[in-house]
Amino acid sequence: MVGNASRGRLHVEVRRQGASTVVSPSGELDHHTAELLREPLEECAGRSGARIVVDCSRLDFCDSTGLNVLLAARMIAEAAGGSVHLAAMTPVVARVFEITGAGAVFTVHDTLDSALAE
Structure with missing residues (x-):
């Protein structure tokens, strides 16, 4: 599956890479843009045995709504x-996961390459 969606402040790309589906949001993930990530992420997550890597390297901001989108996809x-893996979190996004403790429920990788190598 290859696709993309954008609405102003958030752009989402989805592509297959090896055994993984890479979902790459870029911009601001918040209450107003979360649906752009929710739809492709939940579609991928619902596939049996799906391995999803969310490349967070271009994510400038993530609020609680964005965090809930990621948590819901993980559960699905x-x-x-x-599984849902997170890769290359920017410091501002990593801070949200640190404060909430949500990082403990995800497999977090320093880089996209390391997430894909696993």
């Missing part, structure tokens, strides 16, 4: 025997 993926 795990219920279908799959």
